Amino acid sequence: MGREQRSGERTLSIIKPDGVSKGVIGEVIRRFEKEGIRVVALKMLHLTKRQAEGFYVVHRERPFFPSLTDFMSSGPIVVMVLEGDDVIARNRTIMGATDPKKADSGTIRADFAGNIEQNIVHGSDAPETAAMEIDYFFSKLDIM
Ligand code: ATP
Ligand code: MG
Numbered sequence: 001m002g003r004e005q006r007s008g009e010r011t012l013s014i015i016k017p018d019g020v021s022k023g024v025i026g027e028v029i030r031r032f033e034k035e036g037i038r039v040v041a042l043k044m045l046h047l048t049k050r051q052a053e054g055f056y057v058v059h060r061e062r063p064f065f066p067s068l069t070d071f072m073s074s075g076p077i078v079v080m081v082l083e084g085d086d087v088i089a090r091n092r093t094i095m096g097a098t099d100p101k102k103a104d105s106g107t108i109r110a111d112f113a114g115n116i117e118q119n120i121v122h123g124s125d126a127p128e129t130a131a132m133e134i135d136y137f138f139s140k141l142d143i144m
Helices: 017-021 025-034 049-055 065-072 087-095 108-112 127-137
Strands: 009-015 038-045 077-084 121-123
Touching (some): 009 025, 009 087, 009 127, 017 077, 025 038, 025 077, 025 087, 025 108, 049 065, 049 127, 087 108, 087 121
Antiparallel strands (some): 009 121
């Protein structure tokens, strides 16, 4: 009864506080699963301001950093590890552009996001950031 060896890249996905409060957790996950992307870890948590600042440390010099980290610590979020071939890029395609006004129709952000800050989802942008971001939230033992 060995565990299955699965192949594929991994990425970190977050359903941000606006996605949770708008009631689209299931819809977001459905869009991933429909594309054959596997959820291999998942939890809900409410970040402190400090934890949000730690997660978005690469943006600390940006003018939107204080507001972004207030938003990200304003309510519960759902963090997930997604797995599949080319999942980093595929997830970002499913999410759509950062600014929902520029996002392709049918993407998560075009369909649900209010503005460039409150844009429903986060997705890692490269293998190195995916590895760091997965580590920020999950231990090896949490990932199936
Ligand atoms: P994410 O990293 O959340 O997946 P992204 O890679 O599309 O999104 P980034 O440029 O990394 O976007 O910005 C991180 C997050 O910061 C965005 O998702 C958004 O919530 C917020 N953000 C980005 N640009 C702005 C802006 N000009 N004004 C306000 N908030 C912004
Ligand atoms: Mg980003």
